[in-house]
Amino acid sequence: MAKLPVLTDGPFKELHPAMTMPEALREANRCLYCYDAPCTRACPTHIDVPAFIKKIASGNLVGSARVIFESNILGGSCARVCPVEALCEGACVHNSLQHSPIEIGRLQRVATDHVMERDIQLFEAGKATGKKVAIIGGGPAGLGCAAELAILGYSVTVFDDRAQPGGLNTYAMAQYKINTDFAIAEAKLLEQLGVHFKQNTHVGKDVPLAELEKDFDAIFIGVGLGATQKLGIPGEDLPGVVDALTFIEELKTKKPADVKVGKRVLVIGAGNTAIDAVTQAKRLGAERSAIVYRKGEDDMPAYDYEYEIGKSMGCDFYFHASPVRIEGNGKAEKLVCKNAQTGAELTLECDMVIKAIGQAKRAEFLKGFPQVALDDKGRVVVNAEFQTSNPKYFAGGDCVNGGKEAVDAVAGGKAAARGIHKKLNGAAANSKVA
Amino acid sequence: MKNSVIDLTTNTGGIISPNPFWLASAPPTNMGSMVERAFEAGWGGAVWKTIGQPIVNVSSRLATLDYRGSKMIGLNNIELITDRPIETNFKEIEKCKKRFPTHAVIASLMVESKRDAWHEIVKRTNDSGADGIELNFGCPHGMSERGMGSAMGQVPEYTCMVTEWVKEVAKVPVLVKLTPNVGSILPPGRAAVKGGADGLSLINTINSVMGVDVDTFMPYPMVNGMAAHGGYCGPAVKPIALNMVGELARDKETKHIPISGIGGVETWRDAVEFMLLGSTSVQVCTAVMHYGYRIVEDLIDGLTNYLREKGMTSPKQLVGKSAAAVTDWGNLDMNYKVLARVDKDKCINCNLCFVACDDGAHQAIKLVPDQARGGKAYPEIVDEECVGCNLCSLVCPSPGCISMVRMDGETQKLSWREVQEKGIAIKPGHANKNIERA
Ligand SMILES: Cc1cc2nc3c(=O)[nH]c(=O)nc-3n(C[C@H](O)[C@H](O)[C@H](O)COP(=O)(O)OP(=O)(O)OC[C@H]3O[C@@H](n4cnc5c(N)ncnc54)[C@H](O)[C@@H]3O)c2cc1C
Ligand SMILES: Cc1cc2nc3c(=O)[nH]c(=O)nc-3n(C[C@H](O)[C@H](O)[C@H](O)COP(=O)(O)O)c2cc1C
Ligand code: SF4
Ligand code: SF4
Ligand code: SF4
Numbered sequence: 001m002a003k004l005p006v007l008t009d010g011p012f013k014e015l016h017p018a019m020t021m022p023e024a025l026r027e028a029n030r031c032l033y034c035y036d037a038p039c040t041r042a043c044p045t046h047i048d049v050p051a052f053i054k055k056i057a058s059g060n061l062v063g064s065a066r067v068i069f070e071s072n073i074l075g076g077s078c079a080r081v082c083p084v085e086a087l088c089e090g091a092c093v094h095n096s097l098q099h100s101p102i103e104i105g106r107l108q109r110v111a112t113d114h115v116m117e118r119d120i121q122l123f124e125a126g127k128a129t130g131k132k133v134a135i136i137g138g139g140p141a142g143l144g145c146a147a148e149l150a151i152l153g154y155s156v157t158v159f160d161d162r163a164q165p166g167g168l169n170t171y172a173m174a175q176y177k178i179n180t181d182f183a184i185a186e187a188k189l190l191e192q193l194g195v196h197f198k199q200n201t202h203v204g205k206d207v208p209l210a211e212l213e214k215d216f217d218a219i220f221i222g223v224g225l226g227a228t229q230k231l232g233i234p235g236e237d238l239p240g241v242v243d244a245l246t247f248i249e250e251l252k253t254k255k256p257a258d259v260k261v262g263k264r265v266l267v268i269g270a271g272n273t274a275i276d277a278v279t280q281a282k283r284l285g286a287e288r289s290a291i292v293y294r295k296g297e298d299d300m301p302a303y304d305y306e307y308e309i310g311k312s313m314g315c316d317f318y319f320h321a322s323p324v325r326i327e328g329n330g331k332a333e334k335l336v337c338k339n340a341q342t343g344a345e346l347t348l349e350c351d352m353v354i355k356a357i358g359q360a361k362r363a364e365f366l367k368g369f370p371q372v373a374l375d376d377k378g379r380v381v382v383n384a385e386f387q388t389s390n391p392k393y394f395a396g397g398d399c400v401n402g403g404k405e406a407v408d409a410v411a412g413g414k415a416a417a418r419g420i421h422k423k424l425n426g427a428a429a430n431s432k433v434a
Numbered sequence: 435m436k437n438s439v440i441d442l443t444t445n446t447g448g449i450i451s452p453n454p455f456w457l458a459s460a461p462p463t464n465m466g467s468m469v470e471r472a473f474e475a476g477w478g479g480a481v482w483k484t485i486g487q488p489i490v491n492v493s494s495r496l497a498t499l500d501y502r503g504s505k506m507i508g509l510n511n512i513e514l515i516t517d518r519p520i521e522t523n524f525k526e527i528e529k530c531k532k533r534f535p536t537h538a539v540i541a542s543l544m545v546e547s548k549r550d551a552w553h554e555i556v557k558r559t560n561d562s563g564a565d566g567i568e569l570n571f572g573c574p575h576g577m578s579e580r581g582m583g584s585a586m587g588q589v590p591e592y593t594c595m596v597t598e599w600v601k602e603v604a605k606v607p608v609l610v611k612l613t614p615n616v617g618s619i620l621p622p623g624r625a626a627v628k629g630g631a632d633g634l635s636l637i638n639t640i641n642s643v644m645g646v647d648v649d650t651f652m653p654y655p656m657v658n659g660m661a662a663h664g665g666y667c668g669p670a671v672k673p674i675a676l677n678m679v680g681e682l683a684r685d686k687e688t689k690h691i692p693i694s695g696i697g698g699v700e701t702w703r704d705a706v707e708f709m710l711l712g713s714t715s716v717q718v719c720t721a722v723m724h725y726g727y728r729i730v731e732d733l734i735d736g737l738t739n740y741l742r743e744k745g746m747t748s749p750k751q752l753v754g755k756s757a758a759a760v761t762d763w764g765n766l767d768m769n770y771k772v773l774a775r776v777d778k779d780k781c782i783n784c785n786l787c788f789v790a791c792d793d794g795a796h797q798a799i800k801l802v803p804d805q806a807r808g809g810k811a812y813p814e815i816v817d818e819e820c821v822g823c824n825l826c827s828l829v830c831p832s833p834g835c836i837s838m839v840r841m842d843g844e845t846q847k848l849s850w851r852e853v854q855e856k857g858i859a860i861k862p863g864h865a866n867k868n869i870e871r872a
Pocket of ligand 1: 081082083136137138139140141142159160161162166168169172173174175201202203204208222223224245272273276365395397398399403404405406407409
């Protein structure tokens, strides 16, 4: 892959473009090379950040990328999509010195791009153990688990119901952070490790669970979360009302020109997904694009810098506006809201309403796994080894943590792989992948 | 604060300049038009690019040591003396002196080791109106292979002899520029003084190979597939120069001779340090090759403000002020003890002090969780193990966070020299308490 897929122009051009090498060197040399570094502790996959940065500074980019991928096989996409302000960069000691933190995410990209652009293969399938593991779901969790197991010598098959691997990396993350083709290409690198991908294969429909139980020694559940939750208000089913994931998925799979967007778009919800939806609607050409949120500014679940992106793009924000009903003549035309405290009503004109009030759990589907316990919120319950209450099943990612970040899903998948290894090989997970 | 009148006029062995900042003999003083521009910018003196039988240079000629994003902390060159005719150089000196009568123009000279040859070029210098002469006994490459430059400076007898020859005819003060490529700077310094030098200039550049290109396997600076050792200068050599200046400023035989300090001067602070250790004036090359003549503005301005702040009126008052504070190790007080102290409010939890002390010093730091600070681990000094070496405070990136605090209660001094002289028996080993007598 000579040139990695990236959008350098247009409304969806990259928010954080690649660093030039002189830029990277200057930044890498600013790193203090902390010991037992806070940035490493803050990274869910515990990438040895000072080590990989020092290697960039010394000009050892291949070694740098190895450090990253050893901890996080999706180090390339995490470099692009991680909420670094809340993770590694937020923990950087430079913050305490009132300096800007080291740009860890962008440096991580320098190293990972270097090897991906040159098709440098860093890892190989381990010596065959003769054991087989099925992975349900080809998102960050499934991929993190699959890579670790393949390197440990397992025969791994990933079953995923979508056309392309990568899960939400491929189908949901803001296009100005990560390009769809890049996410797919990164996922497919696992084929080098001998991982088999079975796309368009819904476990339960296309492949019966019983068949997996029979053919595989262990099963990893990494199915993520389900569709956007329902609002439960009148008018929700009118044409023009869409759910955020469907809208964003269209964006990720079509050319921007082919994605329909309203002139006046209202996004219900104020999480990171809502911000993604409201800003991308604006990027697509909506004249007005606004967030409608039932609570106040300080209650917004979105990260502060995501909120800043929304504001800087000229999106509007309506706070203390609880949607009551959607009105319209055969299509959505008005959203009526109420201030829960004052009772005051607010009617907003619109021709598109995007629902972004969080993804539902796949509880119904998950209940289909024999003896796999869920908690009261519909999350799969796992022990320290990421093993479920059914010893053959392990799980990780959004379906276990209830919905966090891609990097958490990779960490979960990888931890589960160690658990699987321990179960199947009776050995402590002494992988060469640290 | 009342503004005292500051006079920067400097007298270096009889060479008067309006301020102590001279350009060293190097590319920035290659020819008259350059020196004139430098004087316009404010330089007080210029040592002309070394004059002698013109040579042929090679290209390329320079290479640098860059460090963690800082360019040119060291510079290396394989350039020789002037490649322009002797007569052209002297004509330009004459012209320059006419335009700048109060600025110091010093002719740097290097000819073959023959009395007649030296007499001839010194007489020509007398006629040019130059304010002084500097003998280049320092160039470590090329010229030394021809029996000149550092080949002279490394043999005290030659240094003395040629200085004597020059003094026989010179009508202006003579400075001898010393090479640092010697075991001790004292013998050549003393030899120059013995030969009658009016002042010493140091240091010239240090023998060095700047590096090797790890892709092409070629050392640099590379000349058509080959390299030669060159002369090292720039900020990185300042500590070496300061030591040599200080040694000469304390030595019985040389301390009365003025010094023009050279080596890594880039700011007025560097200049002040050179002066405190014994330099009367300073010379600058690398910093000008890096940034141009304009840096003299802050050299002058910074020195002036510094002198004013210190209640001084002339840089003369700085010269040698710290020279006596540098002594032999044997005179140091072994009972003086400092211990590291951490200010947790300033700690940023990088743990660099911990790893440095653990792997590079004395395992005197522990990382201890502090419940009052959210359970974060902070460095704590184990007093019994801390030898007061400074390492932690040197690596700590947070200003003022680790200080070295005196802990010995100012008891009686005890130096190794006294121990030797009085025959006191002491126990070896590090101590953070007073020396134990065996
Ligand atoms: C709009 C949006 C934006 C986001 N932006 C970011 C961001 O910028 N940065 C960040 O770090 N995180 C972001 N996230 C969160 C991130 O996408 C998730 O945390 C992460 O993808 C979870 O990984 P996973 O592997 O657990 O699940 P998923 O990525 O959801 O992958 C699960 C996969 O399993 C498949 N699957 C489900 N059921 C079956 C079945 N029965 N048979 C076969 N396959 C099945 C799914 O189709 C999917 O491909 C965002 C999420 C959303 C919704
Ligand atoms: C604190 C300190 C103590 C040293 N002690 C010795 C010593 O006892 N013996 C020795 O041969 N060199 C000693 N050295 C010199 C080092 O071995 C080494 O030659 C020098 O530091 C140059 O290497 P570097 O600058 O690349 O680290 C010491 C250096 C330091 C910094
Ligand atoms: S994976 Fe994400 S959180 Fe971890 S170091 Fe990289 S950018 Fe930071
Ligand atoms: S905390 Fe910041 S300075 Fe320290 S190692 Fe991490 S990135 Fe470098
Ligand atoms: S080096 Fe300084 S800032 Fe870093 S942990 Fe030690 S005391 Fe704290």
